[in-house]
Amino acid sequence: MEEVNQTKVIEFILEGLTDIPELQLPLFLIFLGVYLDTVVGNLGMIILIMFSSQLHTPMYYLLSSLSFIDFCQSTIIIPKMLVNFVTEKNVISYSECMAQFYFFGAFAVAECHMLAVMAYDRYVAISNPLLYNVTMSYQVCLWMIAGVYGMGFFSATASAFFMIRLVFCKSNLIRHYFCDFFPLLELSCSSTFINEVLLWSLGSFNILIPAVTILSSYIFIIVSIFHIQSTGGRRKAFSTCSSHILAVAIFYGSTAFMYLQPSSGSSLGQSKLSSVFYTIVVPMLNPMIYSLRNNDVKISLRKLIQKVSFDSTKNDFH
Template sequence: MEEVNQTTVTEFIIAGLTENPELQLPLFLIFLGVYLFTVVGNLGMIILILFSSQLHTPMYYLLSSLSFIDCCHSTVITPKMLVNFVTEKNVIPYPECIAQFYFFCAFAVAECHMLAAMAYDRYVAISNPLLYNVTMSNQVCLWMVAGVYGMGFLSATAHTVFLLRVLFCKASTINHYFCDLFPLLELSCSSTFINEILALSFSAFNIIVPVMTILSSYIFIIVSILHIQSTGGRSKAFSTCSSHILAVVVFYGSLAFIYLQPSSVNSLVQEKLSSVFYTIVVPMLNPMIYSLRNKDVRVALNSLLENIMKPKFN
């Protein structure tokens, strides 16, 4: 019986976005700017919601949670990628690679379900405005956020436990810019059937179930809006949903492009570009979407800035 080489892997080499040395510095500067904008934008959104009493509502409580997830999601991926742009050999130790995958998976799944929770919040606000404060009480919001993080860390734990059982004895170069599941499984010399079934099952659940929740919510929202008599009322109702719809389309579109089709269908370039979109670009876009397209946020920001700049007299 032929023995398989089962040498323990202690580190991986990350291929990165490109091997062209002329692009390393420009890409470093671009992604550094994107990351700084992401951190400042999302932390700024959290601080704004925290210190603006007019934003102490369930909608903005969920939005602050989304901003926290986006900030963490980007931080798990981008700093290591930036280091790889300026180092000659892009090495990541095995434990750090597993940890990066774990937290990437947890926050990606959490964002899927957080967007669904935000859609449900908009449904309650528009369809049952008189019962909104009762239905979306502080306790309900707290349980929703706990459920969102619970689904994220449950999925990440399941994937990671089975990933730890995989034997890596092939070439140790990960053909990606971070430790994602499928690029890691390509390096395996043991069976990955269970990992692939688990990935497809969890991906389908964590994408399709939130998407169905979002679609159902917006079907009821549209029906409710059509029953509003005044044009101004309809316009206001649509405006409260437009930011969320845009965020949903951008995030789920790029996510489904990778995880809801066989890996053989995607080219490596397409997969990397799509991954860049939802791991790095989307966390940067969300604060812009919710600030530029939301009147309440703009008013709260102007009010907060005026209070900061206003001279204080004894």
């Protein structure tokens, strides 16, 4: 009987987005710019909310938490991805790969639930404005954020536990730009049945339950908006929700396309394209969506810049 090679893989090679040499440098510069924009945008949003007293409300606490999730998610993926554009082989050790898989899963799931919590917050603010401070108190907000991270790390722990039990011996080439679920399963020479069942179970829960929460919240929000008498009040309510709806549509559309279909149902190119949206584009867009479409954020930013300019001018005189 022929003996099967069961040598365990101790490191992987990430294939990256493309193997066309002419595209390596342009893509490196593009994604470097995207990453810098993501870091500045999300950290800037966190700092702005931290130092602007008028933004110390549940809505902006949740937004700063979303910015933190986006910052972490992009930092887990993009720096290693950039290495692939400037090296012949982008090697990642087994432990680094599992760590990337774990933390990416945790923050991706956390983003799903954070968007649902933000939708519920908008529902309470528009449908029950008089009870908003009671319903969305500081303690409630804190518990919600803790629950979001709890769901993220619970799901990631369960997925990673069964992932590290697999034996990788077929190849060490991951046909992706990061250690994602399906590309890793392709390299396993042991049964992946439990992993796939777990993905479908956790994926359905972590995508569909928040999606239903968001949809229900916005149905009630729309009904409440139509009961508002003044045109200005309706416009303000729609303006408050529009940025969140846009962020939700981009994130859930690309995530559902990637994970809620059979592993053989999508081509490698499609998988990479949808992955780029929710791992790289969404974290970059969220700060812009919430800042450019939010007057409170723009006013607070203007005040903070004026305050910093005034303080620096005063120090120059001294």
